[in-house]
Amino acid sequence: MKKLNIGVIGVGGRGALARSAHLPSEGCRLAAGADVDKKSLEALREFAGKDVFTTNDYRRLLEVKDIDAVFIASPDFLHEEHCVASLEAGKAVYLEKPMAITIEGCDRILETAYNTGSKLFLGHNMRHFASILKMKEIIDSGIIGDVQACWCRHFIGYGGDAYFRDWHSERKNTTGLLLQKGAHDIDVIHWLMGAYTRSVVGMGMLSVYDKCERRPEGTPGSAKWDNTQYPPLTQKGFSPVIDIEDHNMIMMQLDNGSQASYVQCHYTPDSERNYTFIGTNGRIENVGDSGKCEIHVWTQRGERNSPDIVHHLKPIEGTHGGSDPAIVRTFLDFVRNGTSTNTSPVAARYSVAVGVMGHASMRTGCRLKTIPKLPDKLVEYFNNGQSQPRDTAPHGKMKVAPAIG
Numbered sequence: 001m002k003k004l005n006i007g008v009i010g011v012g013g014r015g016a017l018a019r020s021a022h023l024p025s026e027g028c029r030l031a032a033g034a035d036v037d038k039k040s041l042e043a044l045r046e047f048a049g050k051d052v053f054t055t056n057d058y059r060r061l062l063e064v065k066d067i068d069a070v071f072i073a074s075p076d077f078l079h080e081e082h083c084v085a086s087l088e089a090g091k092a093v094y095l096e097k098p099m100a101i102t103i104e105g106c107d108r109i110l111e112t113a114y115n116t117g118s119k120l121f122l123g124h125n126m127r128h129f130a131s132i133l134k135m136k137e138i139i140d141s142g143i144i145g146d147v148q149a150c151w152c153r154h155f156i157g158y159g160g161d162a163y164f165r166d167w168h169s170e171r172k173n174t175t176g177l178l179l180q181k182g183a184h185d186i187d188v189i190h191w192l193m194g195a196y197t198r199s200v201v202g203m204g205m206l207s208v209y210d211k212c213e214r215r216p217e218g219t220p221g222s223a224k225w226d227n228t229q230y231p232p233l234t235q236k237g238f239s240p241v242i243d244i245e246d247h248n249m250i251m252m253q254l255d256n257g258s259q260a261s262y263v264q265c266h267y268t269p270d271s272e273r274n275y276t277f278i279g280t281n282g283r284i285e286n287v288g289d290s291g292k293c294e295i296h297v298w299t300q301r302g303e304r305n306s307p308d309i310v311h312h313l314k315p316i317e318g319t320h321g322g323s324d325p326a327i328v329r330t331f332l333d334f335v336r337n338g339t340s341t342n343t344s345p346v347a348a349r350y351s352v353a354v355g356v357m358g359h360a361s362m363r364t365g366c367r368l369k370t371i372p373k374l375p376d377k378l379v380e381y382f383n384n385g386q387s388q389p390r391d392t393a394p395h396g397k398m399k400v401a402p403a404i405g
């Protein structure tokens, strides 16, 4: 088995995911970390050993020749810079969602992967959630017929704990939370409905968290996870600048004629991603999105609380409902053996594009926005597992992206 030396850019917070890739007995080793926070680098050395190379400048990490792959878990606004530089340095990349905060940023990342041949993998771990995989399996079985409609309600009870206290709270760092959080769900909707969004219309507002007490200008912000912070207006210590919405709603017209809606609220008491997919012969809905959850299936007329079939899903070990270790394993297999993946850089780009355009719509009088298409050559390259000759497609020709396989 090929040995893999792995680096991490953005070691703190979500960067901990890379620890699942530290498998010395299998030839995979966390060998380097870059972070502007000293404590995060110390914690990495404690975890993976004193010989781990650490730096506060990610460019020094990329100069280390025997680093084969990097995890990028820095804040969203740095993804484009960090990913482009990593691909250009010849490293295989695990890039956290969202791919970038602009469509241009995503397309630059895809172009760079195409031009360099360096492998690119997107951390859309919801594609490894048991609840999502079960719903996909049910839809693909045909039992609910042709899926024509999807509604996703995203309850985020912890919105004030996390996103209104640090870098997330400003458009310049995230574009907005429709994109930041919704990138996951828009991707799931595209995947399960078998098509990308063609046009989107959005409506959103900031109506609760703008009224909470702020911390003084110039003091550092950080998330504060605490279930006792309720009701929302009792919260304190929020960012001095909040220019993002705390309630987001979009409606999407997909390329295959189906339609979907996604609504997101950051001040609910509870938390869940609740999807329903409605087909010509029935409907499915998840109750719980990770851990112990159920998938309800209706195939006949009847009561909402009496589904015809209930699938009971058991908790799986590991963070984010077991999806984190599973997606890291998929990445390692992809880098070492070229094994195919269920995530897709093209799909990740389309989820960002819908987030960007949904925000653009809600900020400009709810106008319908068209999603720009990717050039054929990029769609073909990534749909073929990033291994086809890269000079076979005409450059710059645009066409509708095919339904997602």
Ligand SMILES: NC(=O)c1ccc[n+]([C@@H]2O[C@H](COP(=O)([O-])OP(=O)(O)OC[C@H]3O[C@@H](n4cnc5c(N)ncnc54)[C@H](O)[C@@H]3O)[C@@H](O)[C@H]2O)c1
Residues within 6 Å of the ligand: 009, 010, 011, 012, 013, 014, 015, 034, 035, 036, 037, 040, 056, 058, 073, 074, 075, 076, 078, 096, 097, 098, 123, 124, 125, 180, 320
């Ligand atoms: N897929 C998931 O389930 C999931 C979950 C959480 C976060 N994320 C993603 O992970 C990313 C990080 O989120 P987070 O919540 O951990 O943020 P965070 O702010 O808690 O952590 C980011 C880390 O990056 C470091 N950093 C900042 N600037 C840097 C720079 N210039 N160079 C190197 N390191 C730098 C910070 O010091 C910090 O350690 C985001 O893009 C987020 O969307 C994904």
